[in-house]
Amino acid sequence: MKNGKTPNPNTIHPIAGYEHEIYVKPTITRPNIIVGDFTYIADSEFESHVTHHYEWIGDKLVIGRFCQIAAGVEFVMNGANHQMNAVSTFPFYTLEGWEMDPPATADLPLKGDTVIGNDVWIGQDATIMPGINIGDGAIIGANSVVASDVEPYTIVVGNPAKALRKRFDDELIDLLLAFKWWDRGVEEINALIPLLTCSDLERVKRELATRLRQGR
Secondary structure: OEOOOOOOOOOOOOOOOOOOOOOOOOOOOOOOEEEEEOEEEEOOOHHHEEEEEOOOOOOOOOEEEOOOOOOEEEEEEEHHOOOOOOOOOOOOOOOOOOOOOOHHHHHOOOOOOOOEOOEEEOOOOOOOHHHHHHHOOOOOOOOOOOOOOOOOOEEEEEEEEEEEEEOOOOHHHHHHHHHHHHHHHHHHHHHHHHOOOOOOHHHHHHHHHHHHOOOO
C-alpha cells in the first residue's frame, strides 16, 4: 500500500489529477475487446485506438495484464482487409448505390484474433496489424508496424517490424514464462517489485529458480 492506497484495476485514472493515462479494462464497452488488469494507455480513452473492428466479422482483440501502451498506438482489426481473390479490391458493398452484397467471410483475407501477452510495452505510434500474436514481455519500438508474430521477451522495431534482439538469455526467459508474475495477487506482486526491478539478472535467475523449485 502506498499513500494509503492499494492498487485497484477498476480505477480508470491511476495517477491522481492526470487524465491522460488510464487503466484500460474498466473503460471497455465492446464485447470483442478483452483487456487484463492494470494494462494502461497514455491517453484519456482506448477504444478509438482499435480500428476497423466490426461485430459481423467476430474477431477479438485480447490484451494481457500489465501492458504499457503509448500514445498514438493503433490496433488495426480484420475489417480493414479487402477481398483480394477477385479482380478488384474495391469494397463496393460498403458504399451507397453499388449493387453488391457483402462477400462471404471465406473470400476475405481474415487473420483471426489479435492477441497481446502480458507485460508488453508498445511504443508511441506503433501499429499492430490484424491477427498478430505478441508474446509476454515483448517490446514494440515507436512507429513500428507489426505485421508478423513476435516471440516473448523480444524487441522489434521498424516497418515492417523486425526482431532487434531478445531482451534476456533463454534461461531467464524460460524462468519468467514459468513464473508468470503477472498472474499473482496484488500483495505478492508488491512484495516482488524489488526482484522485478532488479538489474542484477543473475540474482533474478537464482531467485526465480528457487521460488519455482519451492512451488512459490
